[in-house]
Amino acid sequence: MASLAEVIAEALQHYWLSPLALTVLAVCGASIGTLLYVFITNARNAKLRVSLLTGLYAISIFFWAFIAGSLVLCISQARMVAYARNGVPIAVFGAIVSGLAASGVISLLVWRYGNAAVIRKFAPRDVNVGEEWVQVYVNLLGEFEGVSPVHLRIVETNENLALAVGGKDRTILVSTGLLKLLEKDEIETVVAHELMHLKHHDAEFKVFSRVVSRLLFFDPFSKFFDPAVHREREYLADEMGGRSTGRPAALASALVKIADRGIPAKATWGLSILGAGRGIFNRYPPLKERIHRLLLLSDLLMADNALSGKH
Numbered sequence: 661m662a663s664l665a666e667v668i669a670e671a672l673q674h675y676w677l678s679p680l681a682l683t684v685l686a687v688c689g690a691s692i693g694t695l696l697y698v699f700i701t702n703a704r705n706a707k708l709r710v711s712l713l714t715g716l717y718a719i720s721i722f723f724w725a726f727i728a729g730s731l732v733l734c735i736s737q738a739r740m741v742a743y744a745r746n747g748v749p750i751a752v753f754g755a756i757v758s759g760l761a762a763s764g765v766i767s768l769l770v771w772r773y774g775n776a777a778v779i780r781k782f783a784p785r786d787v788n789v790g791e792e793w794v795q796v797y798v799n800l801l802g803e804f805e806g807v808s809p810v811h812l813r814i815v816e817t818n819e820n821l822a823l824a825v826g827g828k829d830r831t832i833l834v835s836t837g838l839l840k841l842l843e844k845d846e847i848e849t850v851v852a853h854e855l856m857h858l859k860h861h862d863a864e865f866k867v868f869s870r871v872v873s874r875l876l877f878f879d880p881f882s883k884f885f886d887p888a889v890h891r892e893r894e895y896l897a898d899e900m901g902g903r904s905t906g907r908p909a910a911l912a913s914a915l916v917k918i919a920d921r922g923i924p925a926k927a928t929w930g931l932s933i934l935g936a937g938r939g940i941f942n943r944y945p946p947l948k949e950r951i952h953r954l955l956l957l958s959d960l961l962m963a964d965n966a967l968s969g970k971h
């Protein structure tokens with residue numbers, strides 16, 4: 661009679677050498693490879709890159725959940741996997757289903773509780789009389805962009821914070837420091853940038869990718885995806901915010917002011933409009949490139965206006 665360790669070794673060998681399990685791994689690998697190739701060859705297309713990264717993220721969560729589910733089944737059902745007639749296919753099917761279910765449950769829990777946790781962390785207050793105009797602007801723009809209602813709430817701090825929190829109660833948080841630092845039109849473009857994060861569900865996704873990259877701390881892919889998702893979503897929110905306000909240059913000027921006055925501390929979870937760090941593990945795109953793209957967009961919009969003025 662074989663010992664339990666021998667049965668498990670046999671089960672693992674049968675399982676990981678089976679064409680079915682290898683096919684699942686190969687499909688994951690091929691999908692990741694294809695998405696990465698399209699990602700790398702489309703450097704300037706923020707919208708496409710955001711979708712690609714979302715896909716890459718989902719595949720990498722499934723990949724690890726599948727591996728974990730497979731190992732659990734090979735150990736807990738070792739005898740079936742090693743000796744039963746359809747043991748391996750049943751286990752592969754079980755691992756796929758449990759992988760999908762685990763990804764689903766993780767996503768649901770993060771979505772349900774992650775956003776509320778972020779709001780609690782910043783302990784915001786409601787707007788007072790002098791700040792009401794920002795809420796009025798948010799309402800107007802939110803209605804136009806089809807993302808209402810959005811609550812504006814204020815964080816009492818000298819740090820220059822602006823962030824969007826999604827979920828059930830969509831909220832834009834701005835700090836008193838930011839309201840003091842920026843001019844009216846700059847504040848409008850900053851909240852427009854945050855509103856675009858809500859419109860594209862970046863706000864939920866940022867919290868999601870942040871939590872998942874902590875859960876998958878051993879996964880080299882998520883170390884790369886998490887910051888990459890943030891960077892692409894910043895470019896996209898800059899562009900869409902600039903287009904919808906028609907004043908991308910005001911957003912560029914707001915970013916320069918925030919950078920000059922001191923970037924918020926790391927404690928903002930990489931969610932604020934501007935943060936510290938650089939390189940491929942940084943959650944923020946290079947400031948120079950953001951400014952460059954915003955000013956290009958500004959030139960483009962002005963050229964458009966000049967043309968339509970002549971007609």
Ligand SMILES: [Zn+2]
Nearest residue numbers: 894897932933
């Ligand atoms: Zn942003």
